[in-house]
Amino acid sequence: MRIKKLVLDNIRSYRSETINFPDGSILLQGDIGSGKSTILLSIEFALFGFRRQDLSGSTLLRHGESNGGVELHFEIEKNKIIIKRTLKRTNNAIKQEAGYIIxxxxxxxxxxxxxxxxxxDLLGYPEDLLSKTKESIYRYTVYTPQESMKQIVFADVQERLDILRRVFGIDKYKRIKENLAIYLKETKKKMAYQQGAYEGMEELQKELANLEKESTDAKKVLIDLESRSKESKEALEKKDLEFKEYSKKISEYESHKSKIDVINQKIVQIENISIRNKKKKEEYVLNLDAEKKKIEGKTFDVSKLSKFLDELNIKKKDLEEKRSELSQKKAVSNSKINDSKNLTSKIASIDNCPMCMQEVGRDHKESIRNDSKKIIDISTEKIVKIDLTLKKIEHNLEIISKKAIDTQEKINGSKALDIIKKSIEDKEKELKSIIHESTTLEKEILELKKQKETLTKDLSEKDYDKEKLANLESEKKITNEKYQSIILEKARYEEKSKNFSMQNESLKNRINKKKESKKKxxxxxxxxxxxxxxxxxLISSIEKQVMGTIYYEFNSLLSKWFNLLIDEELLSIRIDHEFSxxxxxxxxxxxxxxLSGGEKTAVALSYRLALNQVINDLVNTINTKDFLILDEPTDGFxxxxxxxxNEVIKELAINQLIIVSHDQKIEGFVENHINIAKSSHESSIASLN
Structure with a gap:
């Protein structure tokens, strides 16, 4: 890995600065507080972002600014990479914004x-560092603040071992042992639980054996009861059959007696009916003779009479309609007469016409009187003729009414005869029915007497002993009680056997659970x-072997670097198995x-360089082996x-080495210098050579 360029925007004391990094050894030089450490922290921030407690937004963003950012240009193998991270101040905190990588x-x-x-991924660091707040590999292979290095050297044993386990990536062995201890503790609890769960199993097995013996004894008794109940049931069924057969005989005897009583009752009933029928027959014969004499010689043709009556009614209706018509004509003629008389009277009393107001002359009045007289004469003549005609019609209507009444009486008389005839027919039918019923009843009486005779004969042959029936019933009752007693005892043993089975099943389940607990x-x-x-x-052995391998290499490198820095034969260094x-x-x-201050620094630097090489050798995927930052490595030298x-730098022989120091004597040991100055709370690159 090689750093090429770092661009700072509102980062701590830098407002806006671009720093180019050449290959080889580089000295970051400046006064204390000039901004050297800011460059190192910015590189780390660009790579990994915030680190809780160690690298936060408040330690990076320049005071009074709302936004800031870091852009880092670097190369890994043949890949050219640019990463940009940004900061933004909010009401509550300073947050990382989304960035980019090219x-x-x-x-x-x-x-x-x-x-x-x-x-x-690009640096070849383990993936588990993604969820960790401290990038241990980077901090102990590339950049370790001098104070952090002294902390690991002077820390207590357990803290140092924990740091080294994490740095070497073998803290998993400790975690395995810790998790294993927790697991063993939980397993111990489970063992105690299972041990408690299977306690008392032998007692339950003894209880089960006793229960099975009792169950076997109960089954034997149940078999005996089954046999006895079968025999008792057969005896009961035999007694019941005897009782039923004898009861049937007695029932037949009683039934025959009842049937004879019923037959006697029926005979009496039929004889009574026959007597009543005989009286009815005599009464019907007398009545029929009387009614036949009533209609003897009397016959009417009702059909003709009805037809004649209809004709009379039609004539009567026609005459009534004609009378009504003439009455209307007579009324019209009377109305004309009255109107003419009124007109004659009225015209005689007026002198002028009420309509036109003209004078009415005597001739006109005379003319009206003559016309009215003619109307009156004609109407009077019509009325006379109408009255004569109406008189004839009334006479004819009177004759027709008398004929209609007479004809209706004849029709009514004929209907009365029909009723009498119908009555005679009904009584003749009833008489025949009475005669037929009397004949049937006589036959039925004969049949009933035959049945009575047969039943009486059978009854004399039937056995009827109430005492025997009572004895049979008593024997049946005793046998039933014996059977019920056996059944109840059998039911008790069945229930007992059932309970034994349930208890047996329950005990077996409990024993099986205890056996399972014992197996567990x-x-x-x-x-x-x-x-x-x-x-x-085994885990401890593996950890010791891994730590032993690291130990021998670490011890050798620590001695090598210390001997380069301290040229004193009488002073040597080594580490014990706890890396102290x-x-x-x-x-x-x-x-x-x-030791003196310089010697202490030499110990810390030697430890740092040895640690760097051991990690680089141990983790072969790391892509930062050719890049190193030394922070104030000469404090107190x-x-x-x-x-x-100078000899150490030559011995390191890496592609890019950044040394942070304010010691000017180091200038002659390195190939490149970056001078940093600070003025008015603002840092800048003073020179680059």
């Missing part, structure tokens, strides 16, 4: 997390033993606290130690 002129607009994912316990116990006695030691630096002076171990730094 790879070989192909632009992709991405969210901050998508940019980070893409960069991790044994499986868990076996599993627990394997994990605790084999798996856990151990110093020996004049053959005696000494603590870091007894003497002049002799500064000279040794």
């Amino acid at each position: 790879i070989n002129d192909s632009k992709h607009d991405l969210t901050p997390i998508e940019l980070k994912s893409k960069i991790l 316990y044994e499986r868990l116990n076996s599993h627990y033993d394997i994990l605790e006695s084999k798996m856990l030691p 630096p151990i110093l020996e002076q004049n053959g005696y171990e000494t603590t870091i606290d007894n 003497s002049s002799e130690q500064l000279e040794k730094l």
Whole structure:
């Protein structure tokens, strides 16, 4: 990886600045607070975005500005890459906006997390860093602030080991052991639960054996009861059959007696009916003779009489219509007479015409009187003629009415004769019916007497002993009670057997569950033993082997870099198995606290360079092996130690090395210089050579 250019926009003390980075060794030089660390943080922000607590929006965006951004140009192998991240101040916080990445002129607009994912892929860093807040590999292979390096060197043992596990990517072994410990603890709980679940299984098995014995005994009793109930049932059925057969005989006897009583009743009823019929027959004969004498010699043709009556009614209707017509004509003539008389009287009393007011002369009056007289004479003559005609019509109507009444009387008389004839016919039919019924009743009486005779004969042959029937009923009752007693006892044993079966099933289920719990316990116990006695030691062994391999390489490199920086045969360094630096002076171990400031810095730098090389060798996918940033690596160095730094730079021999320092003596050790100046709270590149 090679950094080519960094463009800053409102980032901390930089307002707008472009910084070009050549290949080889580069010295970022400037006074304390001039803005050197800002460049390093901007590179890290461009690559990975915010890092909680360490790299936030408030530490990057220039005070008083609403927007800012970082654009980083770099190369990985043959790929030319530009990444742009932007910042925006809101009411509550400073947020990352969406940015973009250009790879070989192909632009992709991405969210901050998508940019980070893409960069991790390009740098060859593990994918699990995407969800972590600290990019441990970058921080300990490319850029480690000097204070962070001193922190790992001087940290307590467990903290140092945790950091190194994370840096080396082997913290998974610790997580596995921790998770395994949790799992074993939970397994122990499950084992305890299953152990408690199968306790008391032997007692249940004994209880089951006793129950099965009781169940077997109950089944034997039930078989005996089944046999006894069968025998008792057969005896009851036999007794019941005897009782029913004898009851049937008695029922037949009683039935015969009842039938004889019914026959006697029917005979009496029929004889009574025969007596009544005989009286009816005598009465009907007398009545028929009397009614026949009434109609003897009397006959009328009702059809002719009805026709004649219809003709009379037609004539009567015609005469009535003619009378009505003449009466209307007579009324008209009377009206004319009255109108003429009124006109004659009125004309005699007027002198002038009421309509035209002209004088009415005597001649005109005379003419009107003559005309009225003619009308009166003619109308009077008509009335006379009409009266004569009406008189004749009234006479004829009177004659016709008398004839109609006489004819109607004859018709009515004829109908009365028909009623009498019908009555005679009905009585003759009824008489025949009475005679037929009497004959039938006589036959029925004979048949009933024969039946009575037969039943009486059969009755004398029937056996009828009430005491025997009572004895049979008593025996049947005793047999039934015995049978019911056996049935009840059988039902009790069946219920008992059923309960035994249910209890047996319940116990078996409980025992099976306990057996299953025991199997689970044994499986868990076996599993627990394997994990605790084999798996856990195996993980620890693997971790120790991996850490041992790292240890030997790390120890060798630490000694190499320390010996380059400290040219003193009597002072040496090594690490123990917890990666704690151990110093020996004049053959005696000494603590870091007894070293000078420059020597402490030399320990931290040696640890840093050894760590860098070990990680690069361990993780072969990393694409940042040829890029390194050293932050204030010479703090407290003497002049002799500064000279040794030149040898370190040569020994590193990487494509791009950025050293941040305010020490001017380093200028002669590097190929390129970037001088940073700050004025009025604003940083800028003073020179680049």
